[in-house]
Amino acid sequence: MLKRLSQSFREMRTIKRGHPQFKKCKKHKGMTFQGEQIKLKKVSDIQKHHRNHPMYKIRLNGHWYRFALHREIRGEIKQVQVHRDALGDMYITLTEDYSEVIPEPKTGKAEGFDMGIKDFLIGSDGYRYIAPMFYKQNAKALAKGQKAHSHKVKGSHNQERSRKSIARIHKKTANQRTDHHWKLAIALCRKFDILFFEDLNLEGMKRLWGKQVSDLAFGEFYQKLKWQAKKRIRSVLKVDKWSPTTKCCSVCEDKSETLTLADRYWTCSSCRTDLDRDQNAAINILKEGVASFGLGVVRPIILDNEIIGCSVEASNPLLNSTSASV
Numbered sequence: 001m002l003k004r005l006s007q008s009f010r011e012m013r014t015i016k017r018g019h020p021q022f023k024k025c026k027k028h029k030g031m032t033f034q035g036e037q038i039k040l041k042k043v044s045d046i047q048k049h050h051r052n053h054p055m056y057k058i059r060l061n062g063h064w065y066r067f068a069l070h071r072e073i074r075g076e077i078k079q080v081q082v083h084r085d086a087l088g089d090m091y092i093t094l095t096e097d098y099s100e101v102i103p104e105p106k107t108g109k110a111e112g113f114d115m116g117i118k119d120f121l122i123g124s125d126g127y128r129y130i131a132p133m134f135y136k137q138n139a140k141a142l143a144k145g146q147k148a149h150s151h152k153v154k155g156s157h158n159q160e161r162s163r164k165s166i167a168r169i170h171k172k173t174a175n176q177r178t179d180h181h182w183k184l185a186i187a188l189c190r191k192f193d194i195l196f197f198e199d200l201n202l203e204g205m206k207r208l209w210g211k212q213v214s215d216l217a218f219g220e221f222y223q224k225l226k227w228q229a230k231k232r233i234r235s236v237l238k239v240d241k242w243s244p245t246t247k248c249c250s251v252c253e254d255k256s257e258t259l260t261l262a263d264r265y266w267t268c269s270s271c272r273t274d275l276d277r278d279q280n281a282a283i284n285i286l287k288e289g290v291a292s293f294g295l296g297v298v299r300p301i302i303l304d305n306e307i308i309g310c311s312v313e314a315s316n317p318l319l320n321s322t323s324a325s326v
């Protein structure tokens with residue numbers, strides 16, 4: 001607490017923030033403790049009602065708190081964060097100096113990804129990873145709850161109860177999204193060795209598509225993917241922001257300047273290939289990525305004027321050469 005207070009005073013002097021205000025106990029979202037400040041003791045090997053996690057108790061600020069430990073502690077505890085969410089549920093996060101590594105078997109595959117609205121990710125092999133719009137799914141329930149909340153008497157128990165029910169919907173949405181992100185990140189790390197992404201331009205995307213971008217939370221997903229890649233010894237790489245990916249034909253590298261956002265499919269004017277906008281962009285990202293990191297050459301395979309996959313000519317042992325991958 002004192003550390004945070006001194007930080008606020010420092011910011012007041014240096015970046016001209018306002019004077020730190022008094023905060024009620026209820027307003028505090030959480031606290032941070034250093035590893036040496038806390039004590040940890042095992043209570044029992046099993047939770048009540050025979051659930052799997054062992055029970056521990058922790059001494060914070062002179063009080064003992066009981067909790068179920070979900071993961072084994074392997075390193076030394078460096079920091080303990082206590083967090084209280086809008087529902088009043090408390091979470092204890094223990095940070096240890098140990099990084100888990102679970103290497104996945106080598107697949108020798110690289111993949112480029114384009115991000116979209118209708119499909120969350122589009123791979124250069126043409127696979128579409130759909131995105132459930134969780135905010136949109138829960139929007140109706142949320143609107144209903146918010147309307148009910150507006151009719152409640154201020155400061156009443158009923159108002160507090162309806163506030164909690166709204167918070168519960170928000171929490172559910174966030175939990176669903178995080179779950180989907182983790183699962184997708186792990187699945188991608190199992191499938192590919194090297195993953196190429198375009199540099200995110202979230203501000204520009206928000207201007208184009210609005211609220212839906214926040215619902216997808218690309219930035220959060222990217223962070224999780226990077227974390228999983230580190231754990232599973234995979235590479236997540238960004239290609240140059242300024243390389244043209246959407247407007248460029250992936251077969252003959254001809255640029256189509258007239259392409260608009262509404263064109264989902266287009267035909268290249270010089271080589272007459274029918275292109276899927278998103279897959280074309282993903283292939284371009286893969287091509288650019290593989291070339292700029294000196295891994296080899298990627299060529300799209302065309303059958304009946306349509307791209308059916310890519311062939312990879314690898315010049316680096318990290319990648320496997322393939323004649324066709326569909």
Ligand SMILES: [Zn+2]
Pocket residue numbers: 249250251252253254268269270271272273
């Ligand atoms: Zn072309």
